[in-house]
Amino acid sequence: MPVDGRPYNVEEVRMERVELNIPSNPVFERVVRASAAEVGNAIGFSEARVEDLKLAISEAVNNAIDHGNRREAGKLVAVVFEIDGEKLEIRISDQGEGIERLDTSRRVVDEQSLESGQLRGFGMYLISELVDDLEVSSSHRGTMLTLRLYRREEP
């Protein structure tokens, strides 16, 4: 539901684009997340799908802030939402030095990780599970994650 409680008319939102640029400070991840919720509602996503969207974007933006831009002041994270009918594409770009690969393999809590204190590293696995498509492109000028989610009926 939108912030004012008024339902969106999904037919009003066909091909639209929303852009945000945030400083590399985790505080502003919450701004992107709130925007993602509004965009998800606007496209007619279910409540559960909006929650998936918020979490996937949160992980991608935090990655860009921490691992891409390394929280450097002056480096921005760009987030573009593109709504096309029933498809939502989100591109999250940092201004870091690029990466060789992102590990989206399954990452779960187990006895070994608890014993060794390895309590992080769930982000990319969660993104890959929550979105319909995930693409990564990276160069020495930065990394861009492209997430795609489709409106669908919940089982």
Next chain:
Amino acid sequence: MSEIILREEFGDVAVLHIASTSVDAISAAAIATECQEMRPITVLDFSEVSFINSAGISALLKFVVSARKSGYKLFAMNVSPHHQKIFKMVEMSRFMPLIEAHDLAAYRPC
């Protein structure tokens, strides 16, 4: 005592009511601090929590580690269906099973 966790204790039980709606990179450190003062039965209450990300999961895992070291039991209460799904996805529910509020009634003083 932090403002982000409201503690309720009775007998061997501590119920830690998470007062932040987001368990994320901003709130994680303050929440994790509370894992230093657990009880033999510790329950994390998520009734006010509407968002948890991997930074939050990492903070919650500090409670799991602390409980295992102390031989304490750790439970989660009032977890939303979405967060139950996420906990299962990362298999955190193995180490922090769900408990219902009425299950604690036996431990409360009359």
